[in-house]
Amino acid sequence: MSTDTVTRDKWDRAARSLDLMTGYGPEWRWGPAKREIFARMRPGGKILFLALGTGIDIKNFPPGCDITAIDISPNMVERARDRVAAYPGNMSAHVMDVHAMDFADESFDQIFTSCTFCSVPNPVDGLKSLHRVLKSGGELHMFEHTGSHVFPFNLMMKLMTPLASRFGPELDRDTVANVNAAGFQITQVNNVFLDTVKTIHAVK
């Protein structure tokens, strides 16, 4: 399987500081919305989670689920090892590019993403990969930050994206439109902060 080495190397470099940069204020701020979305994880079904990062989201997962987590960065997965091992359920972590996943078609009942599709280089292709591995009638639940449709925030996001994307995510993605374009049927969109942080729920 081919891997996007540019993206992999970028997130490998970010792995060391990720807990410091996102583990306090951002987690405290987004914790309630993340717990609400992860509460939809159902024990008994097969769940795909991405992007694992350093595993900071695992504490918000309900116990007893069967979760396969992926991340493109080996350094991230290595740092997540203890958190994955401590999860009170069945959880495994793999280094894998969403564009080139080696899971069989229709492998998962549910897919969850957390701040993922701000960084996937080809978001519609990545979402099509998720569509492929999700069972018919399966659910996609996303917690994502996106671009804005509101002036002046839309302009600010576009101005900042060339710089931000060198170190981390892009800030002007239209993830709702991308989910539609990948063939999912959106069932609910919930703005968490302005229209820049949102949860997206969809089915195949």
Added chain:
Amino acid sequence: MESRWYFIVGDLAANILVATAAVALSTWLIGGAWGMVPGMLAGMLIGMALALFPFFGLLSIALGVMEVMTPCMLSGMIGGMIGGMLDLTGAEIWSWGSGTGVTVLALVYALNATISGPQRTES
């Protein structure tokens, strides 16, 4: 709508800090000497850059990402515009900076109250 006091007080302090720093730096560098429009545009860029470096990196660790970046960049831009257009004294810098920070944050909170929550689905 944010209701936790840690974040409300933190957002307020962050926006006042960024706006006041932007007014101060722009009035020190330009202070109305370039004329209204060039001063305003240069001050806006100074304020936006200041909001990012160093403030965003530091404030985001304690207060969040988009919730800090969006209002603080706006506070920095507007504070920088004011400092670029006007030659202000110390007390005036504080007044304009704190007023800008409070006003921007109030507008962002009001906008957030309007557009946060469930949205119409598109498919």
